[in-house]
Amino acid sequence: MQSVLRTIFPPQCVTCRKLVESEFALCGACWRDTTFISGLICDKCGVPLPGSAGPEMVHCDDCITVARPWDKGRAAMLYKENSRKIVLALKHGDREDLVRPAAGWMLRAGASLIKPNMLVAPVPLHWSRLLKRRYNQAALLGKTISKQANLEFCPDLLRRTSRTAPLDGLTRDERFQALTDVIRPNPKRHEMFENRPVLLIDDVMTSGATLAACTEACFSAGAVEVFVLILARVAKDA
Template identity: 55%
Template sequence: MTLRARIQTAVSLVYPARCLNCGGLVESDFGLCSACWRDTTFISGLVCDCCGVPLPGEADGQSVHCDECLSSPRDWEQGRAAIMYGGQGRRLVLALKHGDRTDLARPASGWMARAARDLLSRRPLLVPVPLHWTRLLRRRYNQSALLAQGLAAREGCECCPDALIRVSKTPMLEGRSRAERMTLLADAIRPNPRMSERLTGRQVLLVDDVMTSGSTLSACARACIDAGAAGVSIVVLARVTAA
């Protein structure tokens, strides 16, 4: 056994691996225990090619879209999501977003990488959804930027954390209709003038923690296109669906 392996073994005896969600003992770092894994709905199989929501049926290689994306076309081309926003999935997202659990970004980026494998194969520029500076100051970090940087490190892609800026502070969007969200977000997100050259002619993959109506991602997609992006797709950690 090498010296490094011995040190790792000693550390594991003193600090055994714990479940990311409940703190129970697990076999390896950055994992979920069997109970938390069972209660976290990972998205697989047939999904909407545009928003990543799971669909009934079996994947056959053909592009399919959910009713929502068919009735209200998106401002981006393709989309993927790693988990459903409910149960343990919701707890994990809230812990990352509001609970200072920045350590969750590492495993979460791995889940997102699996969900967006085909989109990442294009070597896109990863661009996180921005926070307004006042919210960033209060929270101290942008969870979407942490996820984007984690994806970039895993996949060897470029990441531009400040490609977009939120020029106006919008109120909380939770509980609002899609139309209300779109109105509130109009002109709220723009390309960063100092970074717009990095977007020009690039395939962009927008990264966010949660997709509800998609209004924020639409605003970001339009800003990327305005800056000259060749195309825009999205990947989110969690997808909210109607009950």
């Protein structure tokens, strides 16, 4: 039956729809235009750095100058070219079929972050924005990642208590200011935090303000460690 279905509906590239050899894959051209992160990376945000990877931890300029309250972070790709198309299609284009390959790329990038008894949680959306968009792409990614890694997932571990204006176009300081006291632990899930590492999931990291607010909320509720795993990292050369 599977072979019959593949004959009728052959696998297509998840971005351009050209025929490919396996399900949920990229064609050669789209793969070349997707900047997956590898080699030497910043241990806090996962951005690639010049040089060769070694045993020591290194940080990018942003993570040296800006407070990053989480322990470690990883990103699957840089936010540019085809990577940007993938993120926008997932975020605004109702392309939920992108969740499975994106989660796989993220888990491959963040394999070193996975720990026993780890709790997976998405960066939350305000209820009004969730109602308009109909889904939280970070929650879809987090649910799939937790299944693949055999970890517990909690979609409402954190709450966004007020709706902030879009952060696009704001400076780094303005982004951090806009998120002050906006994200808090869900009081109904308080016992889930205690003495556990938390893996925060989001689709894009720009300044890190949202992830910092989420991390502080996790620590305030009793998490022992917080790690971040993102699909795409906005870098200065992106």
